[in-house]
Amino acid sequence: MTTLAGTRGHLLFERNLMVYRRAWLIIFSGLFEPLFYLFSLGFGLGHFVGRVHGVTYASYIAPALLASSAMNGAIYDATTNVFWKLRYAKVYDAVLATPLGPADVALGETSWAQFRGLLYAAGFIVTAASLGLVHSWWGALALPAAVVVGFGFAGMGIAASTFIRTWQDFDLVQLVQLPMFLFSATFYPLSVYPTALQWVVRFSPLYEAIVLVRSFTLGTVGWTNLVDAGYLVVLGALGIRLARRRMAGLLLT
Amino acid sequence: MPDGGALIHARGLTKRFGPLCAVDAIDFDVRKGEAFGFLGPNGAGKSSTMRMIGCVSPVTDGTLRVLGLDPLTDGPAIRGRLGVVPQMDTLDNELTVRENLVIYGRYFGLSRRELRARADDLLEFVQLEERANDPVEPLSGGMKRRLTIARSLVNDPELLLLDEPTTGLDPQARHVVWDRLFRLKQRGVTLVLTTHYMDEAEQLCDRLVIMHQGRIAEEGSPAELIQRLSTREVVELRFAGDTPPVEGVFDGRVARVEELPDRVLLYTDDGDALVPLAHERLGPQSVLVRRSTLEDVFLRLTGRTLVD
Ligand SMILES: Nc1ncnc2c1ncn2[C@@H]1O[C@H](COP(=O)(O)OP(=O)(O)OP(=O)(O)O)[C@@H](O)[C@H]1O
Ligand SMILES: [Mg+2]
Numbered sequence: 338m339t340t341l342a343g344t345r346g347h348l349l350f351e352r353n354l355m356v357y358r359r360a361w362l363i364i365f366s367g368l369f370e371p372l373f374y375l376f377s378l379g380f381g382l383g384h385f386v387g388r389v390h391g392v393t394y395a396s397y398i399a400p401a402l403l404a405s406s407a408m409n410g411a412i413y414d415a416t417t418n419v420f421w422k423l424r425y426a427k428v429y430d431a432v433l434a435t436p437l438g439p440a441d442v443a444l445g446e447t448s449w450a451q452f453r454g455l456l457y458a459a460g461f462i463v464t465a466a467s468l469g470l471v472h473s474w475w476g477a478l479a480l481p482a483a484v485v486v487g488f489g490f491a492g493m494g495i496a497a498s499t500f501i502r503t504w505q506d507f508d509l510v511q512l513v514q515l516p517m518f519l520f521s522a523t524f525y526p527l528s529v530y531p532t533a534l535q536w537v538v539r540f541s542p543l544y545e546a547i548v549l550v551r552s553f554t555l556g557t558v559g560w561t562n563l564v565d566a567g568y569l570v571v572l573g574a575l576g577i578r579l580a581r582r583r584m585a586g587l588l589l590t
Numbered sequence: 591m592p593d594g595g596a597l598i599h600a601r602g603l604t605k606r607f608g609p610l611c612a613v614d615a616i617d618f619d620v621r622k623g624e625a626f627g628f629l630g631p632n633g634a635g636k637s638s639t640m641r642m643i644g645c646v647s648p649v650t651d652g653t654l655r656v657l658g659l660d661p662l663t664d665g666p667a668i669r670g671r672l673g674v675v676p677q678m679d680t681l682d683n684e685l686t687v688r689e690n691l692v693i694y695g696r697y698f699g700l701s702r703r704e705l706r707a708r709a710d711d712l713l714e715f716v717q718l719e720e721r722a723n724d725p726v727e728p729l730s731g732g733m734k735r736r737l738t739i740a741r742s743l744v745n746d747p748e749l750l751l752l753d754e755p756t757t758g759l760d761p762q763a764r765h766v767v768w769d770r771l772f773r774l775k776q777r778g779v780t781l782v783l784t785t786h787y788m789d790e791a792e793q794l795c796d797r798l799v800i801m802h803q804g805r806i807a808e809e810g811s812p813a814e815l816i817q818r819l820s821t822r823e824v825v826e827l828r829f830a831g832d833t834p835p836v837e838g839v840f841d842g843r844v845a846r847v848e849e850l851p852d853r854v855l856l857y858t859d860d861g862d863a864l865v866p867l868a869h870e871r872l873g874p875q876s877v878l879v880r881r882s883t884l885e886d887v888f889l890r891l892t893g894r895t896l897v898d
Contacts, residue, residue, distance in 0.1 A: 348697050352682070352693050355689055356685060430646075430676070431680035434644060434669060436666040436698060438666060589647060590607070
């Protein structure tokens with residue numbers, strides 16, 4: 338009987354897999370959102386925009402949409418679903434009566450939310466590649482990059498979900514998520530902003546995520562990408578730590 | 591072992607929620623193989639105690655050893671050997687009846703292959719085979735309770751914690767549960783249960799404690815407690831209208847008189863001897879002579895009936 342904290346998190350993943358075995362369609366609906374953006378903005382609006390950083394507008398925003406879909410998938414699961422299980426469905430109350438602890442719950446749910454983000458990212462990249470929007474063999478690493486992106490946002494999302502009290506609070510999540518999506522150098526380069534604002538944007542986790550994925554799909558990989566990835570990993574890890582503490586406080590009363 | 595081999599050993603066990611003392615320095619030991627009960631009115635601290643034993647609620651103060659281990663440091667190891675039926679069902683509504691058992695077993699590290707057979711056995715044990723592939727949500731309350739009990743057995747626990755296992759069940763379902771618990775006890779599983787039903791406590795418990803306001807008021811076997819704290823018989827008087835004054839009527843002939851909203855109880859060793867006098871002086875609508883039960887013990891200790 339292992340007592341190491343967090344070593345049984347995969348069982349939560351297994352539980353979720355069991356649930357979604359019957360509900361794959363729900364997951365797949367999330368695949369289309371980034372594709373809609375790609376077609377309307379990338380190809381539609383892109384027609385008038387011309388080239389950005391030497392590539393077509395669609396190629397420019399495709400990696401950003403990929404990173405965003407990994408983020409959206411991870412955050413959606415980490416907030417809505419975890420909140421539901423935590424406050425209403427009592428899933429974790431049952432889990433914590435077994436050898437699993439709060440660390441297992443935090444890690445297991447993070448991995449699941451990450452997985453959801455990864456599914457969206459994978460669906461997107463297959464489409465993007467078949468449309469010729471991936472410009473380098475480095476593009477193969479965009480998917481592992483999406484895993485890192487998913488981890489960062491899943492970890493933060495789960496921490497956030499422990500603070501959510503009512504369904505209205507989700508408006509706050511939206512209030513952070515939407516501007517992050519629109520302003521993180523998603524649809525235009527950072528250089529559009531005045532210098533001071535550029536520094537603010539650089540702290541957006543989605544900005545780091547987009548830079549990371551874009552380097553891979555456009556083949557402009559450099560050492561600084563390690564910093565991008567590191568930033569996301571650290572944020573995710575801090576989120577998990579906070580979530581573990583919060584869940585222990587909420588459930589083990 | 592300093593605890594004399596007790597499966598649960600508590601000394602000065604305390605649980606506070608802010609200023610509220612839910613469990614107030616209680617001492618008890620549960621021995622291997624026995625069925626041990628916590629009886630008490632709402633808010634007595636039964637669930638709080640159970641949750642500390644189940645290692646899902648940190649001990650505020652005092653000593654607690656479960657299976658010889660300390661919940662603070664060995665929570666996962668202890669929980670791995672416990673079966674828990676919480677007061678409120680925590681079944682997984684997104685899964686089927688069968689899947690609930692399987693995933694719960696997985697949490698304990700059992701293999702899927704083992705669990706296939708185990709789930710079948712358990713569903714049969716609680717008579718839910720026919721609902722195996724149904725979702726949990728639409729099950730009746732009693733069925734959910736039985737499933738929760740089945741789920742608590744998936745890891746073959748040495749110690750089973752049951753917090754009000756039969757509350758909300760119909761009489762027949764309660765008897766099914768009692769029968770199952772009795773069989774588990776015969777197999778050597780140690781049972782710890784809380785209940786509001788004195789018949790449940792009398793049927794199942796070898797030993798019990800009566801809790802009141804976070805403290806243990808009395809401890810003993812059901813028979814011992816009845817003998818020590820009540821009389822052999824009780825005369826129950828019911829009246830058509832208002833209860834007439836009983837003060838002084840039975841002076842010297844009863845050990846105790848208890849006036850409840852709907853009836854008067856006379857505690858005596860010879861009930862029949864009081865019946866003519868009661869009729870003559872009070873004119874009750876009905877008179878019933880019965881043996882003392884735990885209910886009477888409880889009433890004496892807490893001034894309340896068990897099920898209110
Ligand atoms: N998580 C909690 N936070 C604050 N107070 C609590 C908490 N859990 C229990 N209490 C309080 O502790 C006291 C004992 O509650 P407990 O649930 O242990 O009683 P009980 O004997 O199980 O009652 P019942 O028969 O109604 O189930 C009550 O006053 C209750 O309000
Ligand atoms: Mg209770």
